[in-house]
Amino acid sequence: MKVTVDTRKCDGNGKCVEVAPKVFKLNERFISVVIDPKGDTDQRILLAAKVCPTKAIILEEEETGKRIFP
Numbered sequence: 001m002k003v004t005v006d007t008r009k010c011d012g013n014g015k016c017v018e019v020a021p022k023v024f025k026l027n028e029r030f031i032s033v034v035i036d037p038k039g040d041t042d043q044r045i046l047l048a049a050k051v052c053p054t055k056a057i058i059l060e061e062e063e064t065g066k067r068i069f070p
């Protein structure tokens with residue numbers, strides 16, 4: 001699964017980091033960055049995307065590029 005953070009939408013509240021700390025971390029500007037897209041299960045990463053209040057986390061199928069979320 002391809003995991004991307006739309007940095008324009010991220011407001012740095014860190015909810016994704018709480019759910020999947022091996023996948024996301026906040027950088028020095030308090031913007032979420034993907035450190036390891038395989039750092040947790042797809043299900044857990046989907047949950048992280050769902051708890052993001054600004055819908056900044058974009059999930060796509062690796063091979064087809066098909067949008068999974070949002």
Ligand code: SF4
Nearest residue numbers: 010011013014016052
């Ligand atoms: S939950 Fe969303 S808004 Fe909050 S830090 Fe993660 S990507 Fe940014």
